[in-house]
Amino acid sequence: xxxxxxxxxxxxxxxxxxxxxxxxxxxxxxxxxxxxxxxxxxxxxxxxxxxxxxxxxxxxxxxxxxxxxxxxxxxxxxxxxxxxxxxxxxxxxxxxxxxxxxxxxxxxxxxxxxxxxxxxxxxxxxxxxxxxxxxxxxxxxxxxxxxxxxxxxxxxxxxxxxxxxxxxxxxxxxxxxxxxxxxxxxxxxxxxxxxxxxxxxxxxxxxxxxxxxxxxxxxxx
Numbered sequence: 001x002x003x004x005x006x007x008x009x010x011x012x013x014x015x016x017x018x019x020x021x022x023x024x025x026x027x028x029x030x031x032x033x034x035x036x037x038x039x040x041x042x043x044x045x046x047x048x049x050x051x052x053x054x055x056x057x058x059x060x061x062x063x064x065x066x067x068x069x070x071x072x073x074x075x076x077x078x079x080x081x082x083x084x085x086x087x088x089x090x091x092x093x094x095x096x097x098x099x100x101x102x103x104x105x106x107x108x109x110x111x112x113x114x115x116x117x118x119x120x121x122x123x124x125x126x127x128x129x130x131x132x133x134x135x136x137x138x139x140x141x142x143x144x145x146x147x148x149x150x151x152x153x154x155x156x157x158x159x160x161x162x163x164x165x166x167x168x169x170x171x172x173x174x175x176x177x178x179x180x181x182x183x184x185x186x187x188x189x190x191x192x193x194x195x196x197x198x199x200x201x202x203x204x205x206x207x208x209x210x211x212x213x214x215x216x217x218x219x220x221x
Contacts, residue, residue: 010116020057020121027056047093055096058103061118065110154194156184157208158201181207 004010031052035043108115156165161182165171173185188194198209 008112010113012120013113013117016114016117017121019060020118023057023060024053024125027052047091051092051096054100057118057122058096058100061103061107061114065107065114069110152188152191152194153212154184154186154188154197155210156186156198156201156206158182158184159205159207 028049031043031049034040035048104115104118107118157177158181161176162184165184165186166174170186170188171184172187175183177183186194186197194211198206198211
């Protein structure tokens with residue numbers, strides 16, 4: 001079906017919509033693969049799934065637009081090189097949002113209809129997601145699916161290295177700081193489990209620790 005929108009013919013192309021759907025499915029699947037199969041706990045959040053879906057879609061659309069235009073490809077390199085942020089971006093979802101806006105701007109300049117299809121697909125996907133979450137929340141299924149966003153997090157700073165923690169299944173990250181501290185980032189749905197882990201060390205071994213319940217793991221890495 002073709003519509004006259006803002007002076008140009010905007011029409012839905014099923015091939016585009018199918019490609020968008022496939023690309024998003026790949027991003028979500030890869031996030032699932034890394035988080036569960038490879039035990040990357042930091043990917044177990046709704047934000048991570050959203051970033052995986054939107055970022056891979058943005059890259060796909062940009063490369064599709066510039067693939068047959070060498071001049072545009074070279075110009076895009078220069079345009080993106082001047083995009084800088086004076087304040088460090090701590091939230092990857094924020095950066096993904098900015099990148100999606102850049103994608104819409106480039107796409108609209110080259111192919112208005114492609115931009116229209118992308119806007120239609122994203123809007124429709126968000127509406128379906130919102131309706132789905134309302135239905136799932138009614139039966140508490142949405143909270144069960146994303147309960148990892150309310151996990152407990154523990155940061156342990158030890159005087160010496162503890163090899164037993166390196167094989168701990170809920171260990172997120174480990175690093176050795178310049179202050180000669182061995183810092184372990186651990187997550188768990190069990191508050192008692194993490195509290196017992198703190199009690200394991202005495203004052204001579206434990207230099208510092210931080211225990212919280214938060215909705216975003218990125219603040220601990």
